[in-house]
Amino acid sequence: MNQSNSAEEKLAMLEKRLTQSIQSRKQLEDEYQHDWIHFSNMLTQLSYACGGLDHNLDNSLTKLRGLLQRNSGMEQLKPVMAESEAHIQSLVHRVQLNLKASHEATTETIDWLKKQTSVDKKARLELQKIIDSTQSQHVSIMHYMPLMMSLLNYCQRVGSQIIEQPSLSYAEQQKAVLKLISQLEFTGTTEQQLVLLAKQLKGNLPTEQLLNVLVSLLETIIDGINLERQSAQNFLLEISQTLGTxxxxxxxxxxxxxxxxxxxxxxxxxxxxxxxxxxxxxxxxxxxxxxxxxxxxxxxxxxxxxxxxxxxxxxxxxxxxxxxxxxxxxxxxxxxxxxHYKQKLAEQKFKSLQDSLTKLPNRAALEERMSIEEQRFKRTREPLSIAVLDIDLFKRINDNFGHSAGDKTLQVIASMLRKAVNEADFVCRYGGEEFVILFPNTPITDAQARLEKACDRIRNIPFKFRSEDIRITVSVGIAELQQVNQSLTSLFDAADKALYEAKRTGRNKIVLAGAASN
Ligand SMILES: Nc1nc2c(ncn2[C@@H]2O[C@H](COP(=O)(O)OP(=O)(O)OP(=O)(O)O)[C@@H](O)[C@H]2O)c(=O)[nH]1
Missing domain, CATH: 1.10.287 (Helix Hairpins)
Incomplete structure (x- = not known):
């Protein structure tokens, strides 16, 4: 009896455990089903969120959603999920590359905007605010989108200030064009037109105006060449008509x-x-x-x-x-x-040897004269000295009082130099703020005495720019030709070296070539 009781109890226990197991399993299956539905919904939402980024990924995700809706088993889902995963990885790689490029482009744009000197203070502060507000460690599309938008808006607003800024490099080009114009030799209306254009080029021109001036310059030069050609042709025609008659x-x-x-x-x-x-x-x-x-x-x-x-x-x-x-x-x-034509040719030759600003002979004239003096020295052995002069800190005159003040200074100093030395001395403008004087039949000590007098007179010129009293000094290097086989070019180099020494040791002085090399 006892035995049968205990067997029944055991059976009941087992039955109870079985029932509990069945319930637990059912509960697990319900939970699994619930999680699966949740996962499947989540996957479907994610697939929608990733839509439109890549055509291949879109196809895989559509397939995946179809399988999820049909409740297909894991075996069918696995290959489609692997395919989607590969597309996602390639997409992530591309996004990273694009982000890197965006980062670089944005940094460059910000640097460029910072460098724009024409941008006013208010716009500068605004730019700093944009940069600060978008400073973030996270490099993501969401970081760059607003930054790009702010930068675009900013450029749109301050763009006109940036565009009107005349580039510094244009200023250099303007100077180069001015120098070229000064070397042109035209007469009459062409010359007058060139003077007007040169005046305009001396100012600070906005890009568009600068281009217009350059176009006018080319037109003027072409017209001038045509006029000269026409006049030469007329001359030839007249000669041939006269000869015919x-x-x-x-x-x-x-x-x-x-x-x-x-x-x-x-x-x-x-x-x-x-x-x-x-x-x-x-x-x-x-x-x-x-x-x-x-x-x-x-x-x-x-x-x-x-x-x-x-x-x-x-x-x-x-x-x-x-x-x-x-x-x-x-x-x-x-x-x-x-x-008439002989006179015209002589005038042109003279002009091509004359500096248009100071009316002194120019560098080409100096070269002609140097070769004459070289030959003369070989024949006569008479002493010959050369001086190279440079105005001290001339750039400051231009920078502080404008290019026209600089031009005026050059004219006054040129005329003073011409007056201060002897009639027979050859004074020329070598270029920029540099002058060269040839002293025929003059030993270096005499040349030095004449130059002391000239420097003193220049030092005492009472320049007045914008009601400021300015004193200007020059530095000089002198050399004397010693041997018959010495070329004038090497003599010039010796004087130039002495000039460099005068500048190096404090300016406003005369240095003799022998002393410079010691
Ligand atoms: N106004 C004017 N300026 C000129 C002309 N030719 C050259 N210059 C200027 O002369 C200046 C020469 O400057 P730098 O070579 O720096 O020499 P600097 O200021 O005289 O200084 P130091 O020679 O060292 O004493 C530059 O600013 C040139 O633009 C010209 O025909 N007219």
Whole structure:
């Protein structure tokens, strides 16, 4: 009995445990089902969120959603999930590359915007605020989108300030163009137009205006070249017309002369006949009375022929005088034209050797003169000195008082230099704020004395710019030609080295070449 009781109890226990197990499993299955539905919904939402980023990923996610809706098993889901995963990885890689590029572009744009000097203070503060507000450690699309938007808006607002800024590099180009213009040699309206354009180029021009001035400059130069060509062509045409007329007159004169020769020899022949006839009449005369009549008749014919001959000679003489007068007038006109063009060429040559700002000879003229002096030194061995002068801290005049003040200073110093040295000394503007003086037949000590006087006079010029009193000084290097085989170029280099020494040791002084190398 006891045994059967305990067996029943055990069975009941087992039954209870079984029931509990079944309930637990059911509960687990319910939970699993619930989680699966949750997971599947989540996956579906995620797939929608990732939609539109990549075409291949979109296809995989559509497949995945279909399988999830049909409640397909894991076996079917696995390959589609692997495919989606591969597309996601490739997409993530591309997004990272794009983010890197965006980061670099944004940094460059911010740096560029910071450098724009034309941007006012308010806009600068605004830019700093944009940069601060977007400072973040997280590098994501969400970080860059608002930054890009703010930068775009910012550029749109302050863009006009940035665009109107004349670039510093243009200022350099403007200077280079000005220098080139000063080397052009035109006359008349072209020259006047070039002066106007050069004036405009000295100012601070906005880009568009600068381009317009450059276009006008090219047009002016082309017009000037065409005018010069036209004038040369006209000259050649006139020469050829004059020569044509001279040739025509000469050939007409030769032609007329040949007619005259024919007529003259016919008249000579006639005269001879008249004389022969007269002679024959005299020889065969029987009676004085008939002889008288015959002779009178012959003399009348002879007289007629002589008058014709005289008339022919007068006509020929007049013709000859007319031709000579015509030729003389043509040749005088021709001579005048040649004189005019010779003068024009001489003027042009002079201009090409003259500095247009200071009216002193220029560097090309110096080179011509140096070779003449070199030859002279070889022949005569007379002493020859050269000085190179440079205005001290000239850049400050331009920077503080403007380019025109700088130009005026150059003109005043040039004229002072010219006056301070001897008539025979050759003063030229070598370029920029540098001058060169050749002292023919002058030893270095004499040249130094003349330059001391010149420097002193320059030091005492009372310049006044914008009501400020300014004193200007120059530094000088001098050298003297010592040996016959020394070239003037090397002499120039020695003086230039001495000038460098004068600048290096404090400016406003004269240094002699020998002393500089010691
Ligand atoms: N106004 C004007 N300036 C010129 C002309 N040619 C050159 N310059 C200026 O001359 C200045 C020369 O400056 P730098 O070479 O720096 O020499 P600096 O200021 O004289 O200084 P130091 O020579 O060292 O004493 C530059 O600013 C040039 O632009 C010109 O024809 N007119």
């Amino acid at each position: 001279v040739q025509g007159t000469l050939s007409q004169s030769v032609h007329e002369r040949s007619h005259y020769d024919e007529d003259n020899s016919a008249l000579n022949h006639q005269l001879k006949l008249n004389v022969d006839e007269l002679n024959a009449s005299v020889q065969s005369a029987q009676h004085l009375e008939t002889l008288k009549q015959d002779v009178a008749g012959h003399l009348a014919r002879l007289n007629k022929t002589l008058r014709e001959k005289l008339a022919l000679e007068t006509k020929e003489k007049q013709q000859h005088e007319r031709t000579t007068a015509k030729l003389t007038s043509k040749l005088t006109h021709f001579e005048q034209q040649v004189h």
